[in-house]
Amino acid sequence: MTFTDTPHAPQPVAGDRRRWFALAIVMTAAFMDLVDVTIVNIAIPSIQRDEGATFSQIQWITAGYALAFAAGLVTGGRLGDIHGRKRIFLIGIGGFTVASALCGLAVNPEMLVASRILQGAMAALMVPQVLSIVHATFPAHERGKVFGLFGAIVGLGAVSGPLLGALLTEWNLFGLEWRPIFLINLPVGIAGLILGRLFITESRAPRALKLDLVGVALVTLGLLMLLYPLTRGRELGWPLWGYASMAGALLVFGALVAYERVKGARDGSPLIELSLFRVKSFAAGIAVQTVFGIGLGIFFLVWTLYMQVGLGWSVLRAGLTGVPFSVAVSVAAGMSVQLLVPRFGRKVLQAGALVMAAGVLVYLWEAERYGQAITSWQMALPLVVMGAGMGLIVAPLTDAVLSEVPREHAGSASGLINTVQQMGNALGLGLVSVVFFGVIDEGLTPAATGPAFVDGFQHALGWVAAVLGVIFLLMFALPERPAQHVEGSEETPAAVEKEPELVS
Numbered sequence: 001m002t003f004t005d006t007p008h009a010p011q012p013v014a015g016d017r018r019r020w021f022a023l024a025i026v027m028t029a030a031f032m033d034l035v036d037v038t039i040v041n042i043a044i045p046s047i048q049r050d051e052g053a054t055f056s057q058i059q060w061i062t063a064g065y066a067l068a069f070a071a072g073l074v075t076g077g078r079l080g081d082i083h084g085r086k087r088i089f090l091i092g093i094g095g096f097t098v099a100s101a102l103c104g105l106a107v108n109p110e111m112l113v114a115s116r117i118l119q120g121a122m123a124a125l126m127v128p129q130v131l132s133i134v135h136a137t138f139p140a141h142e143r144g145k146v147f148g149l150f151g152a153i154v155g156l157g158a159v160s161g162p163l164l165g166a167l168l169t170e171w172n173l174f175g176l177e178w179r180p181i182f183l184i185n186l187p188v189g190i191a192g193l194i195l196g197r198l199f200i201t202e203s204r205a206p207r208a209l210k211l212d213l214v215g216v217a218l219v220t221l222g223l224l225m226l227l228y229p230l231t232r233g234r235e236l237g238w239p240l241w242g243y244a245s246m247a248g249a250l251l252v253f254g255a256l257v258a259y260e261r262v263k264g265a266r267d268g269s270p271l272i273e274l275s276l277f278r279v280k281s282f283a284a285g286i287a288v289q290t291v292f293g294i295g296l297g298i299f300f301l302v303w304t305l306y307m308q309v310g311l312g313w314s315v316l317r318a319g320l321t322g323v324p325f326s327v328a329v330s331v332a333a334g335m336s337v338q339l340l341v342p343r344f345g346r347k348v349l350q351a352g353a354l355v356m357a358a359g360v361l362v363y364l365w366e367a368e369r370y371g372q373a374i375t376s377w378q379m380a381l382p383l384v385v386m387g388a389g390m391g392l393i394v395a396p397l398t399d400a401v402l403s404e405v406p407r408e409h410a411g412s413a414s415g416l417i418n419t420v421q422q423m424g425n426a427l428g429l430g431l432v433s434v435v436f437f438g439v440i441d442e443g444l445t446p447a448a449t450g451p452a453f454v455d456g457f458q459h460a461l462g463w464v465a466a467v468l469g470v471i472f473l474l475m476f477a478l479p480e481r482p483a484q485h486v487e488g489s490e491e492t493p494a495a496v497e498k499e500p501e502l503v504s
Contacts, residue, residue, distance in 0.1 A: 019137045021199040023146065025192055026130040027153050029093050031160075032188055033123050034153070036100070037065070038161025040116075041300050042319050043169050043178045045308040050177050053109040055437060056235045060113045062301055063231045063429040065120035070227075070422035071220045072124030077132065077416070078212070078271055081205040085129040085136065090196050092126025097189030104182035127418055131402065136203035145338065150395060162326070166319025212263055215256065215271030222252035223423060230430025234437055276405065276413055284477035285401030286420050288349075291474060292393065293421040295467035297428020302436045302460040310453030311372055321376040325383035332391025341396045349393055349400075350475045356389025357468035364461040372450055393471075400478055435463045 040062060048058055080088040099119035106112035134146055168180040176183070226249035229242030236242070256272070263270040277283045307318040332352075340348045363382035366374060398417065405413040436456045444452055 018199055018201070021195070022133060022137050022201065023149075025196050025199060026089065026133050027150070028188065029089070029096075029126055029192055030130045030150070031153050032096070032185060032192070033127055035161040035164065036119070036123075036182075036185065037062075038300070039165035039168075039181045040065075041304045042162045042165035042315060042322075043181050044301070044304055046169050046178045046315055047109075047112070051109050051112070053112075056232065057109040057113060059231055059301075059429060059432065061109075061116055063227070063426055064113050064117045065123075066297070066422050066426035066429055067223065067227050067231075068117045068120030069124050069127075070419050070426050071223045072121050073128055073419035073422060074219055074271055074416055075211075075216050076124040076126075077128035077413070077418075079125065080129045080132055082211060084202045084204045085132045086196070086200045086202040088125050089129035089133065089200065090193060092122050092124075092129065093189055093192050093196065095122030096126055097186055097193070098122075100182045100185035100189065104176075104179040131398075131417070133200060133203070135402075135405075137201060149334075150398065160326075162319040162322040164319075166316045170314065170316040210267065210269045212260075212269060212271035215260055215263065218252055218256040218259065219271065222249045222256060223426075225249035225252060227423075227426045227430055230427065231433065233430075234433035272416065273413070276416070279404045280477070281400050281404055281479050282402075282413065284474065284479075285397055286416065287477070288397060288471055288474050289401070289417060290420040290424040291467060291471050292397075293424020293426075294428040294431070295424075295464050295471070297425035298431055298435060298460055298467070299428075299464050301429060301432055302457055305436070306367075306453055306457035310450050310457060311374070312450060317376065321379055322383070324380045325387040328384045328387025329391040329394070332388045333395040334391075336392050337395045337399055340392070341399070345480050346475060346478045349396055349478065350472055352389045352392025353468050353472040353475060354389070355392065356386050357465050357472070359383070359385030359387075359389060360461055360465045360468065364458055364465070367454065367458050367461065372454055431463075432460070436460045 044058055044061065047053055047061065053061070076088065076092065096119060099115055099122050102115035103112060103119060106115055134150075138146055164184070165181050168184065169178050171180075173180050225245045229245045233239075233242050257274070260270040260272050260274055264274060277286075303322075304318065307313045307321060308315060313321070336348055336352075344351075359382045362385060363379070366378055366382060370378060401417055402413060436459065439459050440452045440456045
């Protein structure tokens with residue numbers, strides 16, 4: 001990996017213990033973001049019941065966050081490159097904490113949706129700095145270990161979110177019902193803000209960059225034109241303007257690529273560093289991240305509605321049912337980078353896609369066989385298989401995508417990685433209108449609602465299995481042996497000046 005040194009921060013030193021405090025702080029922020037997504041999913045039915053939210057507002061509580069997150073991630077990453085990753089991280093975590101308070105104090109569904117959009121925008125400032133700070137803080141040979149820890153944190157977030165959300169909603173602390181799922185972010189965010197000022201070392205791009213405002217406008221416009229019609233299409237009867245908007249989004253993205261090419265040649269500070277896509281590991285990994293996000297966006301929202309509305313389970317039972325999945329994600333993610341990928345390379349990720357697809361198909365078979373009589377223990381096997389497959393993908397994929405990225409573009413690259421995953425997630429949430437609500441009749445009687453949601457879940461699982469098949473095929477474009485960061489912490493001047501090589 002050929003990272004360029006930055007004059008604003010010393011070269012990472014293996015003996016500096018402060019870097020582990022910095023890692024704990026930024027990982028806590030990443031954990032808070034992950035928990036916030038999963039914790040909201042488990043509480044959605046309670047929010048709908050207590051606030052009288054419509055199905056459209058339910059989608060916007062999740063999709064609004066994902067949309068704002070996706071639209072702002074590239075910009076957030078570039079702002080860190082320009083103004084300092086520590087500074088933007090602290091602004092992001094502070095804003096995220098304030099937005100969480102507003103979510104917890106929301107008086108109606110409209111205020112909750114608006115607060116979630118603000119929360120997503122603040123997360124877009126905070127999250128891209130996590131991987132950038134890791135790149136600037138740790139020497140090259142330690143980053144594989146760090147990415148393994150990152151994968152374990154992903155799994156831990158998946159474990160903690162549903163269970164914590166279920167407990168907080170079930171306990172109804174101080175009569176606040178679902179609100180503590182957001183208010184719990186306040187002490188964590190405040191602690192992260194204080195400790196981050198003390199332990200994180202500032203870093204930024206080694207040469208002066210300017211924020212590409214035209215690029216920001218084009219990225220935001222293109223994403224909005226694509227995702228807004230998908231999310232509201234079913235509710236509005238799929239109007240013609242929605243199809244026109246989605247088609248127009250492709251033209252906007254084409255204009256973005258053309259403009260960024262000119263911008264890069266003119267002053268060297270485009271919003272999206274197009275040279276990154278000449279690195280095969282980065283380009284292929286970005287494609288996989290996008291499609292993977294679509295599958296996850298569909299599954300998690302539909303799964304929650306299936307258990308609580310379709311099967312009539314309590315929020316606590318639904319949360320506990322997901323624990324085997326989350327534990328399997330955490331264990332497999334922790335093993336994959338350190339033990340499996342160095343030996344088997346790309347095959348680990350492809351095995352993960354096949355294993356996860358197998359779990360989805362077993363789940364589909366069980367859902368069809370047992371219907372509304374299915375039990376939590378019967379779900380355990382497919383959930384463990386799905387979780388193991390997901391764990392084999394998440395940590396090594398991040399490592400493979402970033403392995404050849406130059407240090408001066410770390411913020412832009414991590415912003416792009418998170419953007420495409422969140423864009424895929426938002427696309428998946430939008431497609432819920434088609435693959436789930438689209439097969440459920442409106443105006444159902446209470447007796448018919450449960451069976452209809454069970455049937456809708458089975459239909460959605462078929463789509464998730466198809467998405468995983470596409471991911472398996474896309475993974476053939478990944479390098480057979482992703483870089484493993486085995487080089488020493490000192491880089492030669494030649495390596496500093498060298499352009500990233502294409503991986504064959």
